[in-house]
Amino acid sequence: MSRKYYYNNSRLTNTLIRSKNSSKHQRSDRRSWFKRRFRLIYLKFLRLRGKPEVVAKGLAIGVFAGCFPFLGLQSLIGIFLATLLRGSKVAAIAATWISNPLTYVPIFVFNYKLGKFLLGTKDDVLFLDLKSFTAFKELGPTFAITLLTGCFVVGLILAFITYFYSLAILERLGNRRK
Secondary structure (H helix, E strand, O other): OOOOOOOOOOOOOOOEEEOOOOHHHHHHHHHHHHHHHHHHHHHHHHHHOHHHHHHHHHHHHHHHHOOOOOOOOOOHHHHHHHHHHHOOOOHHHHHHOOOOOOHHHHHHHHHHHHHHHHHOOOOOOOOOOOOOHHHHHHHHHHHHHHHHHHHHHHHHHHHHHHHHHHHHHHHHHHHHHH
């Protein structure tokens, strides 16, 4: 893939500038930028400093914090819990992205239904009209307790699974490097 460059020969600058007709390369440049960025994040993740137990603990804490509906505060909760439990703070922040804009709704609906099953709560109809906030507000504390119960149980289960799987993977990667 060759790019066309020309030199700006003005008196003030002598800089290398990309030619004006390289618009067809912009899409491929963006794709390659995303690939490079993703690869950099992946390599940084693999090269996290610390013992595998500490990194695995950070990942588990992040997954646990990511299961709760406190959007925007999940990273702070992950850092706080990682500090308390001596896990990797960077891994905890990265793992909170288990819930992202694409997965918020399925995760929280599943957590609510699990909490409803565990607590045995009965709500007549949970077809909320998005135009009316009062229907949502009328559910009140029952809805919040049900959702948080489901989030806590799902978070514990996923954190447990994440810890042991990531510990095995990180130990294997550590042995491969040696």
